[in-house]
Amino acid sequence: MDNPLVFGSIHTKNLYATNSTFKLNVDLKNAKSDTILSTHKTQGGNNTLLLNFLTKENPKDTKILLASLKDTQSKINQNYFTIPNIEHGFSIYSPNVEFNHNTENATWELISTAKNPENPNPENPNQNQPNQNPSYFHTSNNTQALKTANSLTDHFILNYIAEWNNLQKRMGELRDNPYSYGLWVRTFGGKLSDNYNSGNYFEVQSGFDKQNSFKTFNLYSGIMLNFTHTKLDSNSLNATSKGYGIGNYLSFLFNNGFYIDGVLRYIRYENDMSASFIPNTQNSTLNANASNNIIASIEAGYRKKFDNFYLEPQIELISGYVDSIQLSNEIVKIHMDSYVPLVLKTALFSGINNLNNSSLNLRAGIGYMSDLRKSGKKSFGDFAGIRYFEGLKDERAFINLNTSYALSKNTRISLDYEKSFFGDLNIDWSLNANLRYSF
DSSP, X not given: OBSXXXXXXXXXXXXXXXXXXXXXXXXXXXXEEOOEEEEEEEEEEOEEEEEEEOSOOOOOSOOEEEEEEEOTTOOOOGGGEEOOOEEETXXXXXXXXXXXXXXXXXXXXXXXXXGSOSOSOTTSOOTTXXXXXSOSEEEEEOHHHHHHHHHHHHHHHHHXXXXXXXXXXXXXXXXXXXXXXXXXXXXXXXXXXXXXXXXXXXXXXXXXXXXXXXXXXXXXXXXXXXXXXXXXEOSSEEEEEEEEEEEEEEEEEETTSEEEEEXXXXXXXXXXXXXXXXXXXXXXXXXXXXXXXXXXXXXXXXXXXXXXXXXXXXXXXXXXXXXXXXXXXXXXXXXXXXXXXXEEEEEEEEEESSGGXXXXXXXXXXXEEEESSOOOOEEEEETTEEEEEOOOOXXXXXXXXXXXXXXXXXXXXXXXXXXEESSSSEEEEEEEEXXXXXX
């Protein structure tokens, strides 16, 4: 044989193999394997043995024969076969192979690592390392697969971040509005990213509110609905979430320039995941649970006027609930704990209304967001064990540019652009459009 790819067992009288690859199925649970046997003569060299797991390991103090080749002239050595590492799930397995040559046969056997330990300090294991119990393989982490899995769980945190908004984005300019009722629709979307992957998101919100006027302030109370779609897409990862939500809000605009805006929202996500980055999986689809998030925020600010120009510092506290995530297939389990976030957001805006006595308003701002609590802990499991990672505590800066225009006395449109940077998780860019009709 020269350059073939051979699957399964071979039992032959004479074996002539050069530059050949033999793929053997290994039943670890029952300590059995496909085998290559020659009973009379063996020639050739530079061959490869590829081992394929059929079952999860159940270590026994038993050798597993891979090959036994007749070689009465002692011409065959260990290099007749190269046995490469196996990437499987989040682990890299280095076969613990013992080579022997007696006067007649050359043999290759998998043996227990308990007889040849690679980890001399089992009393001090690293929680992010695979299990080093007796096995037929020395195991180490597949760093790239773990990075991509971390990116996948970060997608669900980005879903939460993408839902943040403020009073101006949601309803536009409300001051000096003489009408009692309002209908509005808002659409926004853009690009979001972590350190390894990026994706796109799109959302539509609509709402209805009523204005009540008091001596020192006006109160807007309303309800809103939303649909959101996010997609994280790369060569090895495809993650899609569709969210359906409902919420309510109370917005207080005081005559002295202060304002307070409170929002409470519920969003249910349906998640669809495909992960080809996991080596040796038969099915790239990951079973994903639906998730239920709550966003609760309170924003406060003050507008200081200088004729048509103003400065508006603001501060916002964002919390709620981010649901746990469980993803799995026949090889791996990915989990992120639920958590209660707490985020502090500060910003300074400046703007000018009725530019050149027109109905055009301009507004710009810079701000900073900081997580006060970590996100949920993550765990990534496969046949070799479970790795645990702490949640993420991030911070980022952002800029915002906004313009709005009164189409008529009771209809106003606004557009804005926002970008965050310096964070591990970022909204690379976002475009927001809002149309409000008051009556």
